[in-house]
Amino acid sequence: DAKTTQPNSMESNEEEPVHLPCNHSTISGTDYIHWYRQLPSQGPEYVIHGLTSNVNNRMASLAIAEDRKSSTLILHRATLRDAAVYYCILRSGNQFYFGTGTSLTVIP
């Protein structure tokens, strides 16, 4: 069974915020939550990661639920370059467990 569950696809208007949800109800206390994104014909690219607290970086914000069973990746102002497949991943020790990803379409 997949360790993370994400919607298959989402749409957003350009320059509006986007909230990408992820459920990871079987997460253990030492698992890190990572987000990566993948453009067509490229390898995944790191976006952000966290353990318990909300995290911000230049690309995005990560909001982690208090019980850690879900998280949300927030893109503050979507641009056309943000159109990609976004993967929510659990890092458990040395292993990364990818979900099936959310395909984000940005509408001009």
Next chain:
Amino acid sequence: NAGVTQTPKFQVLKTGQSMTLQCAQDMNHEYMSWYRQDPGMGLRLIHYSVGAGITDQGEVPNGYNVSRSTTEDFPLRLLSAAPSQTSVYFCASSPSGWGTGELFFGEGSRLTVL
């Protein structure tokens, strides 16, 4: 700024043939790993290594062998290719073998087994 380099980018094999997918990184990363990506699915971990001489299995290791003789290189071997191994393969490295290290991916190798 080479990062993670994978070769070849494309390969067609016949069932039963063997081949090696090469992966090299120039960032002195201890952790290296191989993934496969099938249509409509996320990436699945095949094998990983936390340093030279140390390898371990991931989610889908059957049919694949790895070795890590140097920090820089982590080749993936298919000893007897099967059509079920048709996939896109990604190599990734990380400066850390534990939770906080981000993964740096290569551009992928597309393998077709006939």
